Amino acid sequence: MKYYSTRNQHNSYSLSEAVAKGLASDGGLFVSDHLPHFDQNDFSQIDLLSNFAYKILKPFFHGDPLEEKLQSICDKTFSFSIPLKFFTDNKGILELYHGPTAAFKDVGARFLANTMENLLDPGDFKTILVATSGDTGSAVASAFHQNKNFKVVILFPLGKVSKRQEHLLSCYGDNVTSIAVEGSFDDCQRMVKETFLNNKISQSLRLSSANSINIGRLLPQCVYYAKASVDYLKQTGRSPSFIVPTGNLGNALAAVLVKEMGFGINKIVFSNNKNAVMENFFNKKRYEARKSVATIANAMDVGAPSNMERLLYYFPNFKDLFNFSLAHTADDEMIRRTIIDVYTQYKLEICPHTATAFQSLEQVDNDNCIVVATAHAAKFSDVVEPLLKKKVHIPESLQELLAKKSSFLKLQANTSQLEKYLFDILSF
Ligand SMILES: *Cc1c(COP(=O)(O)O)cnc(C)c1O
DSSP: OOEEETTEEEEEEOHHHHHHHSBOTTSOBEEESSOOOOOGGGGTTOOSHHHHHHHHHHHHHTTSGGGGGHHHHHHHHSOSOOOEEESSSSEEEEEOOOSTTSBTHHHHHHHHHHHHHTTOOTTOOEEEEEEOSSHHHHHHHHHHTTOTTEEEEEEEETTSSOHHHHHHHSSOOTTEEEEEEESOHHHHHHHHHHHHHOHHHHHHTTEEOOOTTSHHHHHHHHHHHHHHHHHHHHHHSSOOEEEEEOSSSHHHHHHHHHHHTTOOOOOEEEEESSOOHHHHHHHHTSOOOOOOOOOSSGGGOOSSOTTHHHHHHHOSSHHHHHTTEEEEEOOHHHHHHHHHHHHHHHOOOOOHHHHHHHHHGGGOOOOOEEEEEOBOGGGGHHHHHHHHTSOOOOOHHHHHHHHSOOOOEEEESOHHHHHHHHHHHOOO
């Protein structure tokens, strides 16, 4: 399989190159030159998630040196469960939060880390520099933790992530350094971008990014949509619709690709928080980036979804996309009410992001559907507990992390300070 930039179909790249580069040099995002097509029945006998992953991802690795590593990459990545649980006869919840940091980003971050490890030459090292609005940072820290070939530096906006997110971001230590920036998430992102553009730093520290536009994070997310649609069909005899909490569109795009690859998926619903990018896009039939606003579903506070460029690449003619998808928006008030309602009605504890998807249930008149749960409620206890007037159950893996000490440095939102600092701490 070959890969192109969304902005230029003349130069092709291998998968290894696309993963190592992250973003194409022309600023575009990497896409595969075609999508494989599957018969869903060929998957119905595969129970183990890692074997399922191998089968669906194999065509994407075809012809690449990484192909022979794929089984072991899948085994290491998909070592936790991703259960589909039915809360009514025909409505399921796909729990993507059983990984080490209790959010779906564990899947992509672990797959990327395991892939990048295989791309290193002997004696080589990389510095992973990421900005996070909450969940990416901990997932990336966890995925690369104690891997001696990588150093990880995480920037997060001070006071703008949940208390538990902050702890999980800054409890790893060893090869992971966390930096709280006195500014916004946009400041963090700008500082990362500017540092990457500084050739001297970028080369001497062998900077690399692990953000959600990397194709190595997108591809593994296809696995759980394919598996869930196969399992749903087995259980109900029908194909499900998926309702996906959406920010940068990485997760929802994976669902769209799985449908395109031939798996039985009916509709796909993009659920936004108050950053109503998708609803606006659907109403106006034209995409407009906007300034992001802060909400209680902070991992979705995105006004210019980076994966939009990939979505538009696959659907230059919007009509085909609009034929099978819907967009819906939930503001903070609706999110709060939904967290209470879903607990009252189904005894499910959900996080604010997942609540945007549950809120969209009313909009879908098709009853056969799967609500995608992107994080565990315990990660957002500061929002959820006052609403439910009870303590939220904390999964064991999270308890262990919460028991660790956490520490982070503080920096002003100033790139030259960050660069000076990087030189000081990162002496390999
Ligand atoms: C990152 C994140 C999202 C948004 O996912 P995208 O791929 O950016 O659309 C939703 N929910 C949670 C909990 C997240 O961490």
